[in-house]
Amino acid sequence: xxxxxxxxxxxxxxxxxxxxxxxxxxxxxxxxxxxxxxxxxxxxxxxxxxxxxxxxxxxxxxxxxxxxxxxxxxxxxxxxxxxxxxxxxxxxxxxxxxxxxxxxxxxxxxxxxxxxxxxxxxxxxxxxxxxxxxxxxxxxxxxxxxxxxxxxxxxxxxxxxxxxxxxxxxxxxxxxxxxxxxxxxxxxxxxxxxxxxxxxxxxxxxxxxxxxxxxxxxxxxxxxxxxxxxxxxxxxxxxxxxxxxxxxxxxxxxxxxxxxxxxxxxxxxxxxxxxxxxxxxxxxxxxxxxxxxxxxxxxxxxxxxxxxxxxxxxxxxxxxxxxxxxxxxxxxxxxxxxxxxxxxxxxxxxxxxxxxxxxxxxxx
Numbered sequence: 152x153x154x155x156x157x158x159x160x161x162x163x164x165x166x167x168x169x170x171x172x173x174x175x176x177x178x179x180x181x182x183x184x185x186x187x188x189x190x191x192x193x194x195x196x197x198x199x200x201x202x203x204x205x206x207x208x209x210x211x212x213x214x215x216x217x218x219x220x221x222x223x224x225x226x227x228x229x230x231x232x233x234x235x236x237x238x239x240x241x242x243x244x245x246x247x248x249x250x251x252x253x254x255x256x257x258x259x260x261x262x263x264x265x266x267x268x269x270x271x272x273x274x275x276x277x278x279x280x281x282x283x284x285x286x287x288x289x290x291x292x293x294x295x296x297x298x299x300x301x302x303x304x305x306x307x308x309x310x311x312x313x314x315x316x317x318x319x320x321x322x323x324x325x326x327x328x329x330x331x332x333x334x335x336x337x338x339x340x341x342x343x344x345x346x347x348x349x350x351x352x353x354x355x356x357x358x359x360x361x362x363x364x365x366x367x368x369x370x371x372x373x374x375x376x377x378x379x380x381x382x383x384x385x386x387x388x389x390x391x392x393x394x395x396x397x398x399x400x401x402x403x404x405x406x407x408x409x410x411x412x413x414x415x416x417x418x419x420x421x422x423x424x425x426x427x428x429x430x431x432x433x434x435x436x437x438x439x440x441x442x443x444x445x446x447x448x449x450x451x452x453x454x455x456x457x458x459x460x461x462x463x464x465x466x467x468x469x470x471x472x473x474x475x476x477x478x479x480x481x482x483x484x485x486x487x488x489x490x491x492x493x494x495x496x497x498x499x500x501x502x503x504x505x506x507x508x509x510x511x512x513x514x515x
Contacts (some may be wrong), residue, residue, distance in 0.1 A: 161270040161404050165239050168400065172240045175480035179245075182485050186247035187211055187254070189263070195287045199320070200279035202272055208284055209243045210295075211250040211261040220296050228259040228301035228504040230367075231285055233317070235308030235475065237401030238277050239269045245478065246307060248485070249493055253305075256497035257506065260297060262288060266313075273407035277309070278417045281317035289361045301504045303365045303432075305496075308445075308475060309401075311371025315420040315431065315452075318363055322430050365434035365503040367496045370474050373421035374448040375406070375413040385447035391473035392444050421452040429460055436465045436499045438492060443474040465499055467492065 180186055189209035197204050212227075219225050230253050234245045243263035250261040266280035285302065292299045306314035379398050386392050406413070416423035435456060439449040446468070456462040469476065469492060477489035 156403055158270055161400065164400055165268070165270060165404060168397070169240050172236065173242070176242070176245050176478070178480040178482045179478055179486075180247060181482035184485075187251045188247070189244075190216070193287075195283065197267070197280060197283055199283045199286070200272075200276050202267075202276055204267065206267050206280050206283075207243065207265040208287070209263040209265065211247075211254050211263070213254050213258050213260070216260070216296070224296075226292075226296050226298040228257065228303070228364075228500075228506075229288060229297045230257070230259050230261045230303050230305055230500065231281075231288065231317075232261055232263045233266065233277075233281055233304070233306035233310030233313040234263065235306070235310045235478075236268070237397060238274070238309045238405040239401050240397075241268075241310075246310075248477075248489070249305070249307075252490065252493040253497055253500065256494065257500045257504065259301075259303075259500065259504070260295070269401075270404035270407070274405050274411060275320070275415075275417045277405075278313060278316045278320045281313050282321040285317070285321055285361060285363075286359065289359045299360055300362045302361055302363050303367065303500060303503060304363060305367040305369075306371065307369040307478075309372060311368040312373060312418075312420070314366045314368040314371065315373065316417045318366070318431055319416050319420065319423070319427055321361075321363075363432050365432045365436065365500070367436045367438075367500065369438045369477070370440050370443055370445055371437075371449060371452075372445055373419065373452045375419045376422055377448060379444075382444040382448070386442065386444040387446075388442040388473070391442040393474055421448050421455070425455075425459060428456065431456070431462065433461075434463050434465075434499070434503050436467075436496055438467045438469060438496070440472045440474055440476060441468055441470050442472060445474060467495065 190212045191210050193208045194205050195208060197206065216227070232246055232250065234241045234243055243265035246263055250263060253259055253261050262284065264281055264284045266277045288295065288297055289299050304314045304317060306312070383392055413419060414422050416427050420428065437449060437453055439446045453464050453466050457464045469488065477486045477492070479486040
C-alpha cells in the first residue's frame with residue numbers, strides 16, 4: 152500500500168527524478184539512427200477526469216501525410232501510445248524510436264500521449280487522460296485524416312498497463328451516459344457495464360465510433376494486488392530488479408488515496424472480471440522481459456486472455472533482459488534487439504490493420 156510521505160515531499164522527489172530521467176532519455180535518443188521528432192502536437196482539454204486541465208498529444212506521421220491532408224486524400228490507421236515511468240516520470244518523447252518504426256513499417260499515424268503525472272494527478276487521471284485522447288482523435292478524425300475503423304493502442308511499463316486499462320475506461324465513458332449525454336453519477340469510480348460491450352465503441356449522442364483493433368503492450372504492470380515484495384520474489388535476477396527508490400515513489404504517488412481498491416479494473420487489469428476483459432480487442436501482442444519482476448503477472452494475464460477468453464495473444468518473452476531494456480541511456484548505439492522486437496510488433500499491427508504484406512516492409 153502507499154506510504155504516508157507528505158505530498159510536497161513526493162512532488163520534490165518526482166521533480167528530481169524527472170530531471171534525471173529526462174537526461175537519460177535524451178542520451179537514449181542520441182544513438183544512431185536518430186529517432187524522429189513529432190511532426191506536430193495538439194493541446195487538448197481533459198473532459199473525462201474531474202481534475203480539469205490540458206495535456207498534449209504528439210503526432211508522428213508518414214511521408215505524404217501533409218499533402219494528403221490538403222487534398223483530403225487517404226485516411227491513416229492510428230496507434231495511440233502511452234509512455235512508461237510508473238505514472239510519475241517520463242514523457243511522450245520517450246517512445247520516439249517505437250513511433251518511428253511504426254510510422255515507417257506500418258504507415259500509421261502514431262499519437263504519443265503526454266498524460267498528466269502523479270503525485271500531482273494521482274489514479275485514475277492517467278487512464279482518464281488516455282480515454283480523452285482517443286475520444287479527441289475520434290471526434291477530429293476527419294481533420295486529422297484518421298481511420299476510426301483502424302485504431303490500436305500501445306504502451307510501455309505503466310503505459311503498457313494503460314494499453315489495457317484505457318480501453319476499459321473508454322468503454323465505460325462512452326456507454327455510461329444518460330439519454331441527454333451526461334455522465335451517469337459516480338462513473339468516475341470506474342464502474343463499467345456488466346455485459347461486455349462490442350470492441351466497436353459507439354455513442355450516438357456524441358457521434359463517436361471507434362474500432363480498436365488491437366493492443367501492443369511492452370512489459371506492463373497488470374496486478375497491483377501483489378505487493379512489491381511478492382513481485383520481487385518472482386524475479387529471476389535479483390540484481391536486475393526495479394530499484395525500490397523508484398517503485399516506492401511510483402506507488403506512493405499514484406496509488407492515492409491510501410484506501411484505494413488495488414483490484415480496481417483501471418489499475419489491475421490482470422484481476423479484472425472476465426466480463427470486462429471480454430470487451431478488450433481480440434488481438435493482443437504482449438512483450439515481457441525474462442529478468443523482470445512484472446514477468447509473472449504478465450504471463451498470468453496472458454493465460455487468462457488466451458484460455459479463459461479466447462483472445463489471440465501473441466506473446467514474446469525477450470530473453471536475458473531486464474524491465475525497460477529497450478530504453479538504455481547509451482548515446483553510442485541503440486538498445487540491442489529493441490528494433491527487432493519493434494519490427495515483430497509492427498508485423499502484427501499490419502495484420503490487425505489488414506495491410507497487405509506484399510507492400511513490403513521498409514528497411515530501417
